[in-house]
Amino acid sequence: MSHGFDLDAAPAPLPRLAGNSALAMLARSLNWVNLQVLRLSMVALVLTSAVLTYSVATRYFFKTATDWQDEASVFLLVGAIFMCTAYVQSMRGHVGIEALATLLPASVNRVRATVVDIVSTLFCSFFAWKSWALFHEAWAEGQTTSSSFAPPLWIPYSLMAVGMSLLALQLLLQSVMHVAGGDGEGDAK
Amino acid sequence: MSELSIGLSYGAATLLVMFSGMPIAFALGTVAVTFMYFFMPASSLDTVTQNVYEEMASITLLSIPLFIMKGAAIGKSPAGQDLYSAIHAWLHKVPGGLGIANVFACALFAAMAGSSPATCSAIGSAGIPEMRKRGYSPGFAAGIIAAGGTLGILLPPSIVMILYAVAAEQSLGRLFLAGIGPGLLLVALFAGYAVVRARQEYKQALVIYQQGGPKSAYLIEEHFTLAQKVEMLPRVLPFVILLIGVMVALYGGLATPSETAGLGGLMALGLIAVVYGIWRPKDVAPILTSTLKESTMLMLIIGMSLLYSYVMSHLHISQGAAQWIVAMQLSKWVLLAVILLMVIVLGFFLPPVSIILMTAPIILPPLKAAGFDLIWFGVVMTIVMEMGLIHPPVGLNIFVIKNVAPDIPLKDVIWGVMPFVGLMFGAVFLLCLFPGIVTGLPNLVMGVK
Numbered sequence: 001m002s003h004g005f006d007l008d009a010a011p012a013p014l015p016r017l018a019g020n021s022a023l024a025m026l027a028r029s030l031n032w033v034n035l036q037v038l039r040l041s042m043v044a045l046v047l048t049s050a051v052l053t054y055s056v057a058t059r060y061f062f063k064t065a066t067d068w069q070d071e072a073s074v075f076l077l078v079g080a081i082f083m084c085t086a087y088v089q090s091m092r093g094h095v096g097i098e099a100l101a102t103l104l105p106a107s108v109n110r111v112r113a114t115v116v117d118i119v120s121t122l123f124c125s126f127f128a129w130k131s132w133a134l135f136h137e138a139w140a141e142g143q144t145t146s147s148s149f150a151p152p153l154w155i156p157y158s159l160m161a162v163g164m165s166l167l168a169l170q171l172l173l174q175s176v177m178h179v180a181g182g183d184g185e186g187d188a189k
Numbered sequence: 190m191s192e193l194s195i196g197l198s199y200g201a202a203t204l205l206v207m208f209s210g211m212p213i214a215f216a217l218g219t220v221a222v223t224f225m226y227f228f229m230p231a232s233s234l235d236t237v238t239q240n241v242y243e244e245m246a247s248i249t250l251l252s253i254p255l256f257i258m259k260g261a262a263i264g265k266s267p268a269g270q271d272l273y274s275a276i277h278a279w280l281h282k283v284p285g286g287l288g289i290a291n292v293f294a295c296a297l298f299a300a301m302a303g304s305s306p307a308t309c310s311a312i313g314s315a316g317i318p319e320m321r322k323r324g325y326s327p328g329f330a331a332g333i334i335a336a337g338g339t340l341g342i343l344l345p346p347s348i349v350m351i352l353y354a355v356a357a358e359q360s361l362g363r364l365f366l367a368g369i370g371p372g373l374l375l376v377a378l379f380a381g382y383a384v385v386r387a388r389q390e391y392k393q394a395l396v397i398y399q400q401g402g403p404k405s406a407y408l409i410e411e412h413f414t415l416a417q418k419v420e421m422l423p424r425v426l427p428f429v430i431l432l433i434g435v436m437v438a439l440y441g442g443l444a445t446p447s448e449t450a451g452l453g454g455l456m457a458l459g460l461i462a463v464v465y466g467i468w469r470p471k472d473v474a475p476i477l478t479s480t481l482k483e484s485t486m487l488m489l490i491i492g493m494s495l496l497y498s499y500v501m502s503h504l505h506i507s508q509g510a511a512q513w514i515v516a517m518q519l520s521k522w523v524l525l526a527v528i529l530l531m532v533i534v535l536g537f538f539l540p541p542v543s544i545i546l547m548t549a550p551i552i553l554p555p556l557k558a559a560g561f562d563l564i565w566f567g568v569v570m571t572i573v574m575e576m577g578l579i580h581p582p583v584g585l586n587i588f589v590i591k592n593v594a595p596d597i598p599l600k601d602v603i604w605g606v607m608p609f610v611g612l613m614f615g616a617v618f619l620l621c622l623f624p625g626i627v628t629g630l631p632n633l634v635m636g637v638k
Contacts, residue, residue, distance in 0.1 A: 036318045049255055052451025056444045070248045073447070078242070093482050094440070094489065097538050098273040101210050109488065111326040112210060119206075120215040130238040159389035160242060 020180065027173055033166065034087040041080035045151045068149045077158050082163030086170040114178040121171040128168045131161035190228070196506040200223055203497075213543055214390055214489040217497040222635045224500055233503075237496065244495035247487060248447045250355055252486035253491075255450035256346045260302035261480045262457040266465045268428050269298050269311025275421035277319065278413045287323055288333055288383025291316040291591075294375045295337025300344040301432045305578050306589045309338035324394060324407035327597040328605030329386055333603065334593075335586040336609030337378055339575035343438070345371040346450065348466050349541045349574060352491065353567040356549035361446050362439065363638075366631040367564050371572060371616060374626055386608075427460050429613065440634060470489040487542055494546035507550035514555040521559045522621070525566075528552050529573050529617070536577030544574065564638075565627045579606045 024038040088094055096116075101109055135157040137143070144150040190198075196541045202223070206216040225233050263269075273294040280286040280293070291312060295468035299308045313334040320330035342349045354361040396404035438444040444452055456606070457475075462468035467476075501507045519527065531552075535544045557568055578586045581603060590602050620626055632638070 038478065038481065041481050045254065045258060045477055045480060046455075049258070049451040049455040049458075052255070052448045053455045056438065056448050056452055060443060070447070073451070074246045074248055074251055077254055078246055080481065081245075081254070081485050081488045084481045085489060087483045088482055091482065091485050093487060094214055095540065096210045096212040096216065097207050098210055099538070100208050116209055116211045118219065119219060120211055122217050123219045127218065127238060127241075129303065130235065133235070134238045134242075156242065156246070157238075158240065 023173070023176060023180070024062065027177075029167075030086070030088035030170060031090065034090055034170075037083045037166070038087050041084050044076040045082040048073045048080075051076070067147065068151075071106060071145055071149055071151055075151065075159075078156050079163075082160045083148070085163050086166035089170045089174070109117055110178070117171055117175040117178055121168060121175050124164055124171055125170040128161060128164035131142060131157065131164050135161045192509045193341055193507050195224075195228060195504055199387070199501065199504070199506055207538070212494045213539070214486075215546075216330050217490070217493040217543075221493070221500040223498045224504065229500070229503055231293050240499055241496050243494045244499075245492045247355065248445075249351060249361060249488070250488070252322065252447040252450035253348050253351055253487060254480060255447070255454040256303050256348060256351075256476070257484050257487075258454040258480040259346075259450070259457040260298055260304040260307055261476045262278055262454070262461050263298070263302045263428065263482075264307030264311055265476050265479075266303060266461040268301075268461070268465075269294070269308070270296055271421070271424040272428065273312050273315045273319075275418075275425045278418045278421055278466055281411050281413060285384030285387035287320055287325070288329075288387050289380045291333050292376055292379045292383055293318065293338050293632065295334065296340050296344065297429070297432070299338065299341035300372075301428055303341055303344075303346045303348065305338045305341035305575075306585055308341045309334050309589040310593055311588055317590070317594045317597075322404040322406060323388065323411075323622045324619075325387065326390060326601075326605075327594070328601035329390070330605070331590045331594060331597050332605030332607075332609055333604040335579045335590050336612075338586045338589070339578045339613075340375060341370055342575055342578070343375070343568070344370045344454070345369065346446075347499060347571065348487075349545065349571050350567065351446075352545045353549075353570070357553055357563050357567060358546050359567065360635070363564055363631040363635055364567055365439070365446075366634055367627045368571065370626040370630050371568050371620060374619065375572070375613065375616050376617060379609065381441055382608060382612060404622040418509055424464055425502050427464055427564055431456050431460060451453065489544060490540070494543055498546060498550050508554075510551045511554040514551070515558055520562070524555060524559050525561065525621075529569070532570055532573050533577065536574055541571075541574045547572075562624065562628060562638075564631065565620070568627045572613055572617055572620075575608055579632050580610055
C-alpha cells in the first residue's frame with residue numbers, strides 16, 4: 001500500500017503518434033475525458049466523507065438516523081472507482097508482477113507487453129459489455145436496492161458500465177500503440 | 190475433469206497469467222471468467238458484473254478509499270516532520286533517544302495515516318538526515334525507518350485488516366483492537382534494539398576518539414530549552430487529537446468503521462487546511478489524485494479477487510484444497526508454520542490484499558479446525574506480511590528509503606533492516622507463546638467472544 005506516497009508520480013507519457021493523426025486525436029480526447037472524470041471523482045470522494053460525517057453528526061446531536069447515507073456513499077465511491085479505472089490505466093497504475101519483464105530480451109518483452117494489453121482489452125471489453133447488459137436490465141425492470149431508501153440500481157450500474165467502457169477503450173488504444181510501435185511501454189516496463 | 194485437475198489447472202493458469210505481467214486485477218478476472226466459460230453453466234457468465242458489484246458495494250470495503258484519503262492528506266503535509274521534531278526534542282536526553290524518537294514518530298504517524306510507505310517517507314525525510322548528522326550509521330538509520338514504517342499496516346486503521354475482516358468474516362472493530370497490543374510490542378522491540386545499537390555505536394565512537402581519532406557527532410551533547418520543546422507542540426497536538434478522536438468515535442459507539450473513515454478523512458483535510466494552509470484546489474488536488482489512483486487500483490484488485498474466490502469456491506477448488514490440508518493431519522504448529530511460509534513466499538510477488546483474498550478460503554478452514562483464533566491469526570498474518578515490506582525481492586519500504594536517502598547504498602539499507610526482520614520473527618514467536626497480547630485488549634473492550 002503506497003497511499004500518500006507515489007514512488008512514480010510522473011504523468012503518463014505522451015504517445016508518439018505523429019504519423020497517425022486519428023490515433024493521436026483519440027489519445028488526446030481520451031486524456032481529456034479521463035481528466036474531467038478524475039475531477040468529478042475528487043468531488044465524489046470529498047462528498048462521501050461529508051455525507052458520512054453528516055450522518056454521525058445528525059445521529060449524535062439530533063438523535064435522528066439517516067437511512068440514505070450508506071447507499072449514497074456506496075454509489076458515490078463505486079462510481080468514482082470504476083470511472084477512474086481508465087485514468088489509472090493511462091498512467092499504467094494497475095500493478096502487475098513485472099519480474100519476467102526484466103529478464104526477457106527487449107524484442108520478446110515487446111511481444112509480451114502487446115499480448116498482455118490485448119488480453120486485458122478483451123477481458124475489460126467483456127466486462128463492459130456485461131455491465132451494459134446489467135444496466136439495461138436494472139433500467140427496464142426498475143430494480144432498486146432492498147433497503148427502505150430503495151434507490152434505483154441503474155445508477156451505480158451505469159457508472160460501472162461507462163467506467164469499464166472507458167477502460168476498454170484506453171486499453172485498446174494502448175494495444176494499438178504497441179502494435180504501431182508508438183508506445184514504447186513494452187521496453188520500459 | 191476431476192476437481193483436482195480443475196484445481197491444478199486453475200492454479201497453473203493463475204501463475205501463467207500473473208507472471209505474464211498482466212495487471213493483477215485483469216489477470217484474476219481473466220482466469221476467473223475463462224474457467225467460468227469452460228466449467229460453469231453458461232448463465233453464470235451473465236452474473237459476473239453483478240457478482241463484482243455486490244462484493245464491492247460493501248460499505249466496510251468502501252471505507253478503504255476514505256482511510257487512504259486520510260493517510261494521503263496527512264502524508265502530503267509536513268505533519269510527519271513536525272511530529273518527529275517534537276518527539277525528538279522531548280526524548281533527546283534518553284540514551285539512544287533519537288532512535289526511540291524515530292520509532293515512536295513512525296508508530297504515531299502510522300496510526301494517523303495508516304500507510305507504511307507514507308510513514309517511511311514522512312518520518313524518514315526528517316529522521317534519517319538527523320540520525321546521520323548525529324553519527325548513526327546509514328544502514329541503522331535506514332533500518333529504523335523502514336521497520337517503523339511497517340507498523341502502518343498493523344496499527345489501526347489498517348487496510349490489510351479491513352480486507353481480512355471481510356475475507357474471514359470477523360469483526361473489524363475487534364481486529365483493529367487486536368492489532369494494538371502487537372503493535373506496541375513491536376514498538377518496544379524496535380525501540381529496545383535502537384537503544385542497544387545506538388549505545389554500541391556510541392561506545393565505538395568514544396573508543397576511536399580516545400585513541401586520537403576524529404570526534405563523532407555521537408559525542409556532541411544536544412540541548413533543547415523547555416520553551417523550544419513547548420513551541421513544537423501546537424502543530425502536533427491537533428493530529429494526535431485526530432488520532433484519539435477517531436478511536437473514540439469508533440469505540441465509543443459514535444460511528445461505524447466506514448463513518449469513522451469518512452469523519453477521519455474530512456477532519457484530516459480540515460486540519461491540514463487550518464494548520465498548514467493546504468486548502469487551495471491546486472494543493473488538495475494531488476492528495477485526491479493519489480487517493481483515487483491507489484484506491485482504484487486496490488478496489489479493482491479486491492473486486493476481481495472476490496470474483497476469483499467465488500469461482501474457486503463454486504468449482505469446489507478451495508474446499509478441496511482445505512480438505513486436503515486437513516487430511517494431511519499436520520500438527521497445529523506445523524500447519525501454522527507451513528501457512529505462514531506460504532504467505533511469505535506469496536509476499537515476494539503479490540500485494541497483501543491479493544494474498545488475503547485469494548488464500549483466505551483455503552487456509553482459514555484448516556486453521557479454524559486446528560483450533561486457532563482467526564482474529565489472532567489475522568494479526569500474525571499481518572505481521573508476516575509486514576516483513577514482506579522490508580525484505581527483498583519486493584520490500585516496498587526499502588525503495589521508499591532509497592528515494593528519501595538516495596546516497597545510502599541499497600546493500601546498507603538491506604543489511605540495516607535485517608535485524609528488524611529478526612525482531613518481527615521474534616514478535617510472531619512471542620504471540621504464539623502469549624496469544625493474550627493479541628486477544629487481551631479486544632476481549633477487555635468488547636467482551637470475550
